[in-house]
Amino acid sequence: MPPKSKRPPQQQQHGDDEVEEPFQAVILTDSYDDRFLPISHELPKCLMHLCNIPLIEYTLEVLAITDVRDVFIVCTSHIDKIKAYLEQTNWMNPKGKLNIKIVQTPDAMSVGDALRELDARQLITNDFILTTGDLVSNIKLDKAIEAHRARKKTDKNAIMTMVLKEAARSHASRPQEASSVFVLDPQSSKCLFYEPVAALPKKSRIEISPEVLENHHQIEFRNDLVDPRVDICSVEVPALFTENFDWQRLRRDFVHGILTSDILGKTIYTHLVSEAYIAHIQNERIYNTVSMHVLNRWVFPIVPETNLKSGDDYEFMSGNIYKSRDVILSRSCIVDENVQIGAGTVIGENSRVAQSTIGRNCRIGANVTLVGVYLWDGVVIGDNCTVINSILANNVSILENTTIGKGCLLSSNVVIGPNDNIPKYSRLSLLPQPKTSMFDSEDEDQDEKDDGERVLTGDHEPVYFWSEIANDDDDIDIRNLKLDTLAYDINDLVLEDHELSESASEVGELSDEESDADSIDGAWNLNPSANAAKKSAEFKKEIALTIERSLAENHTVDTAALEITGLRMSSNGEYSDVREVVVPLVVDHVDLNNPVTSLKKVFTQWGPLIGKVTHKHDDQVHVISLLQKHCASNEALGKLFMGALQILYNIDVIEEEAVMEWYTSDISKSGSPTEIKLREKATKFVEWLTEAEEESEEESDDE
Template identity: 25%
Template sequence: MASYSPSDGDLKAVLFADFFSDKLRPPCTDGTFCEALLPIVNVSLLQYQLEALLQAEVKDCVIICREHIKETLAKFVKTLNFDMNLHFLTNSQWLVAGDAIRELDSRGDWRPQSDFILIFPGAFFTFNLLDVVKEHRARRERSKSWVLTSCFGLRSISSSCDIARLENGQIIQYSYDRKDKIVIPGITTLTEYSSRVEIFSSLEDCGIDICAPEVLVEFRENFDYDNIRDFIRGKIDGGEGELLGNQIYGHILSGSADFACRITNMESYFYVCFAFIHRWSYPWTVERFPFKTTKYEYRRGPKYIASSCSLAWSSYIGRCTVLGENTRIDENAVIVHSVIGDNVTIGPNCHIKDSIIWSHSILKSNVRVVGSLIADNVVLNDDCEISEGCIVDSFVVVKAKSHIPHHSRIILREHPYRKETMDERVLLERMGSFNMESNLFDRNEKETTIQDESKHHCIQWQEETHKAEEDDESSIDELEEIERNESEDIAIEEDREAAELGMTPDSLAFKSSSSFSPPTERNLVRQEIKDTFQRALEEQHSPETAVLELNALKLALDVTSSHILRVIFPLLLNKLDVQEGLTQQQVTQQWILFVRHWSGVLIKFCMHSSDGMWLLKYWKEYCERLPNYRKYFSFLVQLLYDCDVLSEDWIIDWVSEEDKLNGQAVLIQQLKPFVDWLLEAEETSSENEDSISSRMEDMNQ
């Protein structure tokens, strides 16, 4: 790997602090607030970005934003005291990001003269950028044709794309936001490439690029480029890459510490916040961060409580919760799986679940908030209820006993920080001009004006809720839910404790059928385990390696072996195909090879009788739903017994229980000959033990 040379000069970065659109509005309705100031667990996104650039040894950074928010950002960065030269590039005439890049090219004093880092708006990342820069420069030393290195994550969160690249990493196809297409259009025409082509589907476009200065020249000469992705598509789709010899490298982030995501909507914002709490962004964690001045106490759960936080003795703090500095929690308040900002007051008997509350907000008594975002300086008066999927913008005061319906947005008609009051008609037109594909909701035709006790006039939109299509695997999902409730999972226990403190079962349940469903703690944990094991299956890891990865997750996420089993077993079943054209003997031979290979993983996590009972019940339900698998029901049970995954006692006890419920069931009848054999073997073993014992007694006499 090439090292830096003096000719390289100081590494520079260009950071977009502005979306140049209304993607995240609200809560970014105020003209002086931008997306770079979004708090990620009580620390602004811009702070994380600048810290990552510092670790990459960046000395100069140009921050690009629209003119009306420059003053706010300039005041904010002065408080950070970063050892970095920061410059603000603004212009009131810009319409798209490409305009800003073209102006940067015209500024000789700030224009990068060597390779530089380009950070898209909303990019959150914790991996080491310096390594990526060094690899890019090493490629540039071999060939100047490598003009761009683009970073992609394996898990798509908000900016999904498909790419095809050659064995040397060169991107030859790029398709943005086409989740319904697994095979990239046009890939069959690439037969002229002699080397192997790799296709990656549903990657996360992290919004992080390493650019050569030639990229700025390309924007100068092509005014139809609105952003850097237009440049990539222009080079690939237009054939300019081959004509001019330009090459674009696709860097795939595959390491366990390579966390990156681009915040483009509220769903991805919630994801990043709770992923940070779950420590998926390690080595950056809530309690260990280079510039953070707030001291957090880490508690098992995980829970992070600032040292200056005041907690009433009767309050309850559940799992995956962060309480900010100088926050006060009053008597009998319950907070579960939520982020509470600095200087927030939570009154008595308040219940907060799956929500994010920004700084300086006040919740008075008996307030309920479920699955919602409460911005800064909000006041929720007594007995308010904020239903799931809601957004309450800054400085809104909600009157007492108000019920905000599901998936509503509330913003002020007259904002304290706006220089001029916005007319309601203009505001409606502005809200109606959202890019709905990347925004949170579709606005309904009904608008209502709310007058509350604080003389603030608010405009509320109630969003249309779309009933989700029923999943073909609903019965299995119900079975998993029942079994999870019966397990010894810590999260379930803590939710039950919360219920004992006054929360009803309905308020504990979080089921959203809308397009915006803030991820619950359980869903996030299950998804992380699922992705890890799915990757092990696809990349053909050894069972030993898979066990190590799952055990690491078990410790990091603080879950049980039973929890992991309930995620990995369905994935294994999905790999057991019943292909047409194969005989039953051929199918069983394939199953034997596959199950024996992965049996070691199941043995590690199927440790208790309750696990074995769940596994048998799940397999039975699976066969009842899929008729093609029914004739293999008994075969797989016997195979799992032979591989020491299931014990004979578990099988016998489970069949006995099922026999009492429905002894005539076809699948139970299919399994009975095997159970009879187990019982006979157990009796024979018992007789042999008695015989041996009697002979030993005779010998002793």
């Protein structure tokens, strides 16, 4: 459909006769890769649920608060499903702010093909925002748009502004499989050079033509930028794709081609953001990370209780728990921190849910453990089941006594069990995996053998195991694909024999300093225990710096806890490591020149922070042991032990059962002589707790 010639009322007048129309926007709903298989084989990625909302809803929310009128949603696969979903939403309302048009490109094989199709149809008539259907952000693009318009007035060759997020190398929203090197002019924000860098095999050098650096007094090499795939483009961009048929990918082909071309003479700029949250759900690991960021309120005001989807009624509760009103929880079930539960869901007796989102109308049986799990609508989990770090799509059923290992993806309507044990990283579907060109040379007998080994049968429809394979792109190393799959452990990647031999052959061609290990920050390490120790030490160092800053700047406990949570999630750190840092630092914050007053003030104010990272009974025992050990390291600190112990008890960070268990444990008795003396000092406190408990029991008997 051709665009309307009538200008919308939002057009703006600038100068004499200059009129700037609202931007158009193009949303690419296909990523043209094999991520999230087999789920993405049956459901478009833009309709996958993140915190119980289809991903495209987040993208449209960003555009709704921007100077955008016409939005072209480009669909290559699952066109009917995307169209049916949008038609039943308010986005297609003719009176709405966005004028949404669905553009069908069933023959497109890449981003380049999709943009060439847009150019052929002459749909783009002015500058536009190019993004994907899986953008999650709270950004307002006004400043980026304003900067883009200003640059075009001074640089007639400016055709694109890439919006990039500044983030540390360890930031969780950065993909592990690859990074990008940007060379920028810090004065003008012009991008001078771009090079994508895969994690494996390691790339030892980047070649830059000296001509790139001419006429620039200062340049920046940036490897700390997250690329969320949000670009502000000139109307010329689709035409440039048409003129260059070999350009398929937006960054690797288009951006790299523009910046290295001596003929085109076009320029690309960047707009860096640091405060706003912006992420592109390009793989399973980032899906997991962003889900937790939403529940931890990093994307505010995009939080569950905003109820972006019509009909939702989530309420925010302590511990980042979001519960719809129409939810039934048994009295004995445990709902830990960072959990979202959709309407109509029922959770049975003695079940535990942590770090998870549960969709609408789910049924969770008794004695079920769900940790780091994403259940979409209509999922059923039978009694005595365990599911760890997995995605279960709509209407999946897990029958009783079944365990789902970490990193699994189960596509819609799959039924598993009873009494099954699904290996970690499994991908299950009711549909067999389509054959690809890499299997064409295999004989039929071998195919049948492979298929037989990959089918799970029982009192349900056959369930097929899918393997993760690279597509026909020769540039893709299968190991890189695995690095960003859901809950993947680098040690598992190392221990696979065939890949270990490949790695060994590559390492043999390089020096130790140039091995592939360096390209993923040391994670590719043939000594897993040493690697884990190194990562733990680095994590503790970052936590210590964060807590010291919070203490020095007198942050609130909630703010400090949020920063700790962010670091722990981005580093995949353990709460035990956090406690080993926070307990000594809080003790050391006490002024020893005025110990009595300062101890009460410090532990009353900062003791709750220790409580934020202490959840179970064993955690409380750990806190007391750390307190004992640290106070025993210095005679002056030893005088603080009993006071600190009593304050932590009074503010409910530790309970009497934990004190009793610590006191009777071998750990409290087997330390240094000073530690043993501190335990002896606690004897009277323990006796008092025992007497108080006995009196309480007697009073209960009298009643």
